[in-house]
Amino acid sequence: MNLTRRTFLTASASAAVAAFFGSQQAFASLEDLNKALNDYTGGAEPGEGPLTLTTPEIAENGNSVPVSVLVESPMTEDDHVESVMILAEGNPLPDVATFHFSSMSGEAKASTRMRLAKTQNVVAVAKMSNGDFYKVSNNVKVTIGGCGG
């Protein structure tokens, strides 16, 4: 192919368009998030409950964002928090981590550090031993994205 000015412009324009759509698809859609949520809850609608999600309002570096979850619970054999799932709406894959607690945990509290690709909502869903689900979400502003690329 002769690289004339016209073919070059068309090619670069379509490459730009492809790059734009490519980067759009690299982020999870809300459908992916809802699917992950549904798989976890088994279709149950999570309500409000004694679940706290702690994230910074502004994360300067998306590569390492501290996140902490706390569920108020007596943590006995009959009444405890089974697990808490953390999801990120705007990441290429919505799943972040799932913490599994037991009656030996004493307190349903856990922290880790996560990657965030861009400014987005972070969602935490708690599964209780009686089958209840609680959900809470926080917005985190990200200055520098953390998913490479």
Add this chain to the structure above:
Amino acid sequence: MAKPRIKIPKKVAAGDVITIKTLVSHKMESGQRKDKEGKVIPRKIINKFTCEFNGSSVFSCDIDPAVAANPYFEFKAKVEEAGTFKFTWVDDDGEVIESEKEVALS
């Protein structure tokens, strides 16, 4: 693989809820990044972390690529008796990092 770092009290009173902090060095390659030739760098992350006390599970975590490099976990445990905490990290290639910490009653 690297030696994990674990912060845990050596002596506790029976019935106390203690805080355990763990950190292990691992690149946590997300499988999203590309190298200079534009090829995707294959995913290699720690996908499971567990903590057991005297053989029964206290805390565990399923990990996805969105957990930051050098994964850090902080969690609680209720200690009723003296014993051993066993920590296990498993990565995508099946490599296992294990560590144990003794806890005595004061």
